[in-house]
Amino acid sequence: MREQRAPGLRFRGAGQVSEKRKRLLALAGDDLWGIELLRFAIQQAVAELAGLGGMVHLGSPGYGGGLRLAVTSGLPPALTQAWERVDGNGPLAPARAFRDGVFVQASLSNVDRGMPEPGGAANGRPDGRQDGARAGSWPAGTAMAAVPLLGPGGPVGTLSVVTLSTHRPSAGRRAFLDTLGRWAGERLGKSSTPDPALTEQQEQPTGSHLPQELQAVGTWDWDIRTGDISWNDAMPTVLGLDPDTVDGRIDTWMGTIHPEDLPWVLSDMDEAIYTGRMHSTEYRVCHPDGTTGWVRVRGRLVRDDHGEPARMIGTLWDVSRTHDVLDAITEPQARNAESSSAERASHIRRLAGALAEAVTVRDVVAASADHILPSFGASGLMLALLEGEHLRPVGSTGYPKEFVDRIAQMPVSWGFPITVVLRERTPMFISSSEEYVERYPATADIPAVGGKQAWAFLPLIASGRPVGSCVVGFTDPRQFTGVERNLLTTLSGLIAQAMERARLYDREHTRARELQRGLLPRELPRLPAVTAAARYLPAGKDMEVGGDWYDIIPLSADRVAIVIGDVMGHGVAEAVTMARLRTAVRTLADLELSPDELLSHLNDLVSELGDDFYATCLYLVYDATTRSCVLTRAGHPPPAVVRPDGTVLFPEADPNSPLGAAAPPFDTVEMELPEGSLLVLYTDGLVESSTMDIDQGMAQLARALRGTISGAPAGHREHAAEPDATGLDCLECLESLCDSITAALLPGRQGTADDDAALLVVRTHALPSDDMATWPLPEHPKAAGEAREHVRAQLSAWHLDDLSMTTELLASELVGNVVRHAKGPIHLRLLRTDVLTCEVSDGSLTTPRIRRAAETDEGGRGLQLVAAISRRWGTRYTATGKSIWTEQPLNPESPTLIPEQAGLDLYDLLDDE
Structure with a gap:
């Protein structure tokens, strides 16, 4: 059957293929060394002769004329085991090629049958052993073609190919094998050739001990079981030793050089011995003359007839010139690469640390950018x-x-x-x-x-x-x-x-922040009695939210409650506790409780939360009609009081214990504040830190206040009772003062402080005497009529006639209730601020209550009328009794309700005169 060829394929002649292989050898150049070089040579020879496989034997006179197997390819160990050592004087093809320096081909049939080749002795095995053991049988009709590996000083070994034919190869193929043998032998017999582009200085590197033409490949044979090592004549030359000082055994060498001078023998071969893999490495060696060089070592394991590791055999040659050339070329690049790698590793270590410490998403972004960009040049x-x-x-x-x-x-x-x-x-x-x-x-x-x-x-x-x-x-x-x-x-x-x-x-x-800020006042109320500004400064980024809070609560009769507190600890639970306290303070303030009584109720509330909750609090009430201030504090720092002349003082009073640990009653302090005074309330985060105790912080606060106020322009207020040296008579001025205080007490600590800080600055205003009117009333039914007359006359003087009718009814009802149900002395007071306050005081502690009157009841509807026609009303207790008050807007958006519109009878409002 005719052979079918694939379209487009053409078969070339053997001569053309050989020429291609020769060009391939030229392309390989100096890139191949040692075992790789020999294996490459075997592959080319086997392909040229279409053989089964090949072997390379190395030898020299130092072996006593013998050859050692160095490399095999394509042949099983069962066939090559008997060829590990070949008698250099014997008749076998490798020995004849090595001895005569010519191409030799011989049949393997006689060797397999133990018969001598022509002109040779019948020794039964290539190694001359006569133990009768046979490693295996060569296929029938096989032959061995051997070519010498010719180095500069003569043969250094042989390359043998097992073929399927006993016919001699063609002249072209023999020529290629001769060329291959010289090519491999020359590269085994010299070190690497320097790059022609190098300078003259680079062409003469240190570490090469002999002229290039004399440098050779050393072969060695190490008996693992006895420790004996034998080598060829080139080994001392490669190591820079005098061949006359060594006799081919390791014990002689040991007297000449140290064990560390033979690392290729004494270390790193365990893996090759136990795994059977090829050993390949390079070492720096120290020569007796004090110089150093590099040698490249290749070796493989040889097993005995029982398959146990027996020997390591291999090659060794000087590659110092190669290392010097490469070092000259790559050292700057290596230094740069090493520096870049070290810098990158440093950035990555810092990035890992920064990411571990990152708390917020912004921290992660910043850390990533700071370290990834420079690490990769991004x-x-x-x-x-x-x-x-x-x-x-x-x-x-x-x-x-x-x-x-x-x-x-x-x-x-x-x-x-x-x-x-x-x-x-x-x-x-x-x-x-x-x-x-x-x-x-x-x-x-x-x-x-x-x-x-x-x-x-x-x-x-x-x-x-x-x-x-x-x-x-x-x-x-x-x-x-x-x-x-x-x-x-x-x-x-x-x-x-x-x-x-x-x-x-x-x-x-x-x-937590939204909860905390949502529970703090979004905007402080603007009241006639005070002007206020505040700052809340959260702790550093690693801290959770705190429980600092403040508030300003309007009370009756132009009075104001000012409160500031701090729940101890940080976290959502503390923020929730702060919210509960603020809500409770507002509720209790509406009941017009005194400061000490209010803190007593707060103390009970905090105590019920558990043993782990504590809070500090300062609560004060300012009365614009008398310019008096009453304050009580529970474990909280005292307020700073700035008088109009610029003096700064801290009221001396027992601070009491914090809420949750206090034992009522709470001590209180009363003082009178001149017109235009400043009250500065704060939490401990403003005046205390890990580097500053609270006394130092309060002293620094006083200095900051004095420094800020001394540089302020003189203030001007139409109704000022005393000269105002502070000049802080507007909201913008107070806002600026808050910024100055925080900048002075928290320089560089904003966002990194140990604790939250709250600051509340309040300027007090006195109610002018022209906006107040007070009258005593008799304890008689006619007191209601007198009250109406006083109201009518005063509102006319204030040009508030539109409120006259409603205010008369309110005053008449309140005075009538006092006459009927309480006791004297009775006083009527009108206050004009942003609202009109009508207030009746008596000496009774009885609290009036609204009740639902039946249709047949002749009374009991008075307080319903009061609630209906006033914006708000209430009762507060005083040192001598109580006061019932009502408030009406000065410019009401809707008409004032008259009694009939409120669904009330005028019976109780008729003149009691």
């Missing part, structure tokens, strides 16, 4: 978190706003790299804008928008689920190495874990 970094079906950029550097906005508009379902890596959970590295456009033509404008030419798109995976993406951008095109890809992928995992922790912290912290 120019941009962006982190985006997955929220629903979109990615939300949370931080970027090196990217324009337009690029970040484009990312924010992209759903996760879009085919954009930053979303693709998130869906597939696999990093993506794009080396150029051209590659990007080719892969993602739909968003081809992105490279121009972002201003980058290469990108690493990294998914952020935490706890097995995607949390976001990271984009690292480069200004120029870049090929990412495997090391860089692995590092960036690993770092993305660290960033993802840190980002997940930071996001949870931010959520919790934001909720």
Whole structure:
């Protein structure tokens, strides 16, 4: 049957193939050495002769004329085991080729049958052993072709090929084998050739001990069981030793050089012995003359007839010239690479530490940018978190706003790299804008928008689920190495874990902050009696929210309650406790309780929360009609009082214990404040820290107040009772004062303080005497009529005639109730501020109550009338009794209710005269 050839294939002649192989040898050049060189030579020879496999034997007179097997290829150990040592004077093909320096071919049939070749002795085995053992049988009709490996000083070994034919190869093939033998022998007999581009100084490196033409390959044979080592004549030459001082045994060498001078024998061969793998390495050796050099060692394991490790055999040659050449070329690059690698490792270590310490998402972004960009020479970094079906950029550097906005508009379902890596959970590295456009033509404008030419798109995976993406951008095109890809992928995992922790912290912290700020006054009330400004400064980023709070509560008769407190500790529980206390203070203040009584109730409330809850509190009431101030504090720092002349003092009083640990009653302090005084209330976070005790802080606060006030312009107030040196008579001035105080007491500590700090600055105003009117009334039914007359006359003087009728009814009802149900002395007072206050005082502690009167009742509807026609009303207790008060707006938005409109009878309002 005729052979079918594939279309287009043509078979070339043997001569053409041989020429191709010769050119292949020239291309191989000096890149191959030692065992690799010999294996390559065997492969070429076997292919040229279409053989079964091949062997290389090395030898020299130092072996006593013998040859040692160095390398095999394509042949099983069962056949090559008997060829490990060949008698150099014997008739076998390798020995004849080595001895005569010519090509030799001989049949293997006689060797297999134990018969002598022509002209040879019948020894039964190539190694001359006559134990009758046979390693195996060669296939019938096989032959061995051997060619010498010719070095500069003569044969250094032989290359043998087992063929399937006993016919001599063609002249062209023999010529190729001769060329191959010389090519391999020359490279075994010399060190590496220096690069012709090197300078003259580089062409003469140190460490080569002999002229190039005399440098050779050493062969060695190490008996593992006895420790004996034998070698050829080239071994001392390679090691720079005098051949006359050694006799081919290790014990002689030991007297000449130290064991560490033979590391290729004494170490690193355990793996080759136990695994049977080829041993290949390079060592720096120290020569007796004080110089150093490099040798390359190749070796393989030889087993005995029982398969046990017996010997290591191999080659050794001087590669010092190669190392010197490479060092001259690569040393600067190696130093730069080593420096760059060390710098990158340092950045990565710092990044890992910074991510471990990062608390907020902003911290993670900053840490990533600070360490990743310089580590990889990047120019941009962006982190985006997955929220629903979109990615939300949370931080970027090196990217324009337009690029970040484009990312924010992209759903996760879009085919954009930053979303693709998130869906597939696999990093993506794009080396150029051209590659990007080719892969993602739909968003081809992105490279121009972002201003980058290469990108690493990294998914952020935490706890097995995607949390976001990271984009690292480069200004120029870049090929990412495997090391860089692995590092960036690993770092993305660290960033993802840190980002997940930071996001949870931010959520919790934001909720607590919103809770805390939502419970603090959004805006302090503007009252006639006081003008106030406040500051709340949270603790450092590593601290949770605290329980600092403050409030200003309007009371009756132009009185104001001012409170500030601090729940000990930090966290959501403390913020909730603060909210409960603030709510309780407002409720108790509406009951017009005295400061000490109010703190007693607060103490009970905190005690009921548990043993782990404590709070400090300062509560004071300022009365604009008398300019008096009553304060009580529970473990809280005292307020700073700034008088109009600029003096700063701290009221001396027992601070009492904190709420939750106090034992009522609470001590109180009463004082009179001149017009235009300042009250400065604060929490301990403002005046106390790890580096400053509270006494030092209060002294610093006093200095800050004096310094600020002394530089303020003189104030002007129309109704000032005393000269005002503070000049702080407007809200803007107080806001500026708050900023000055915090800057003076917290320099550089804002955002890094140990504790939250609250500051409340209040300027007090006295009610002018022209806006107050007071009359005593008799304890007689006619007192109601007198009250109406006083009201009518005073409102006419104040030009408030529109309120006259309603106010007369209120005063008449309140006085009538006192006459009927209480006792004297009776006083009527009118106050004009932003509201009109009508107040009746008596000497009774009985509290009036609204009751529902039946249709047949002749009375009992008075307080219903009071509640209906006034904006608000109430009762407060005084040192001599109580006061019942009502308030009416001076400019009501709706008409004042008259009794009939309120559904009330005029019976109780008729003149009692």
